[in-house]
Amino acid sequence: MALKVGVIGTGMIGRDHIRRLTEVVSGAEVVAVSDADEVVAKEVAAGLPSAKVHAAGEDLIADSEVEAVIVCSWGPTHEQYVLAAIAAGKPVFCEKPLATTTDACLRIIDAEVASGQRLVQVGFMRRYDAGLVAMRDAIRAGELGEVRLAHMVHRNPTSTTSTTSANLVTGSMIHELDQLRWMLDDDIATIRVSSPVADGFRDPQLAVIQMRSGVLVTVDVFVNARYGYDVRCELVGTKGATASGPVSPVRTYRKGQEQVPVSPDFVVRFSEAYRKELIDWVLAAEGGGAGGASTWDGHLANLAAAAGVESLSTGDTVEIPTTNTPDLYR
Numbered sequence: 441m442a443l444k445v446g447v448i449g450t451g452m453i454g455r456d457h458i459r460r461l462t463e464v465v466s467g468a469e470v471v472a473v474s475d476a477d478e479v480v481a482k483e484v485a486a487g488l489p490s491a492k493v494h495a496a497g498e499d500l501i502a503d504s505e506v507e508a509v510i511v512c513s514w515g516p517t518h519e520q521y522v523l524a525a526i527a528a529g530k531p532v533f534c535e536k537p538l539a540t541t542t543d544a545c546l547r548i549i550d551a552e553v554a555s556g557q558r559l560v561q562v563g564f565m566r567r568y569d570a571g572l573v574a575m576r577d578a579i580r581a582g583e584l585g586e587v588r589l590a591h592m593v594h595r596n597p598t599s600t601t602s603t604t605s606a607n608l609v610t611g612s613m614i615h616e617l618d619q620l621r622w623m624l625d626d627d628i629a630t631i632r633v634s635s636p637v638a639d640g641f642r643d644p645q646l647a648v649i650q651m652r653s654g655v656l657v658t659v660d661v662f663v664n665a666r667y668g669y670d671v672r673c674e675l676v677g678t679k680g681a682t683a684s685g686p687v688s689p690v691r692t693y694r695k696g697q698e699q700v701p702v703s704p705d706f707v708v709r710f711s712e713a714y715r716k717e718l719i720d721w722v723l724a725a726e727g728g729g730a731g732g733a734s735t736w737d738g739h740l741a742n743l744a745a746a747a748g749v750e751s752l753s754t755g756d757t758v759e760i761p762t763t764n765t766p767d768l769y770r
């Protein structure tokens with residue numbers, strides 16, 4: 441029997457996950473959708489074999505046919521839906537960010553810990569990227585010796601007009617903030633974010649991060665880089681270095697040049713990672729739980745992002761508070 445999934449938020453990524461669950465990933469069926477714009481939700485439902493439309497996300501979660509929930513609505517609404525899913529005892533995949541404030545993250549953690557089991561998976565899909573997984577495995581196998589430095593690049597061709605300077609940290613760099621913790625098995629100690637643009641929309645930005653182990657990291661985020669979507673990571677250790685770059689199976693040789701295409705966007709660059717992420721979630725949700733990045737991971741990424749936003753405005757290096765990991769997330 442296929443897992444019956446309800447999707448809240450049928451915007452860009454919600455529609456992409458629905459397509460993936462319907463056409464690519466087996467073992468799941470989208471049976472209900474909900475969106476602030478009911479017309480859009482009805483259009484999406486009309487393209488599915490059998491999906492009903494709920495006016496409110498809470499109604500979708502309460503629907504007895506819905507066994508598991510995907511939250512792809514606007515960030516500030518994530519908390520209410522994740523809390524409702526936990527209260528209903530239903531596994532929930534929540535797109536990043538887990539929530540938009542520290543207090544909201546802590547409320548979700550308290551609710552999940554009280555439930556006694558992991559029900560929430562946060563949408564940090566880089567944890568499923570084959571190249572990044574191979575780099576993490578290389579570190580764990582000791583192939584790089586002690587990792588000392590990491591250099592990361594995160595560029596988009598263009599941003600929307602509503603994107604703010606803070607969004608570069610809370611919406612884009614947050615992927616690196618989670619990736620670092622996951623890849624290095626370490627927590628972020630301090631962050632300093634600055635920009636060559638002093639006023640107005642501060643794009644690009646450069647973060648200098650120190651991990652608790654001492655590893656030093658640079659992250660360059662540029663959301664109007666024009667040339668394409670470009671995510672890179674280089675790790676430098678005492679025995680070697682490893683790097684991931686734009687993933688393309690094709691190289692073209694013409695006019696005296698070797699050309700490698702750059703991805704147009706994250707949907708293309710991380711399509712395999714999104715697929716593996718959803719397969720993992722469906723399997724975990726069928727068993728009543730969650731895989732991938734946890735609520736705790738979502739919270740720590742948010743704490744680092746909040747410190748990054750503070751640093752961008754003050755110019756100071758900001759410390760991330762130490763936290764005791766609840767047993768559920770150890």
Ligand code: NAP
Nearest residue numbers: 449450451452453454475476477512513514515517535536
């Ligand atoms: P989007 O295209 O704006 O879609 C969000 C949708 O949610 C819109 O249709 C919006 O309706 C709807 N919505 C807003 N408030 C709602 C509510 N209270 N209940 C139900 N629906 C509501 O945004 P998106 O790019 O898909 O992003 C959605 C989420 O996914 C964000 O949290 C974003 O950070 C995350 N995301 C993650 C990745 C990743 O790589 N992991 C990539 C992209 C996005 P209106 O338009 O009418 O407001």
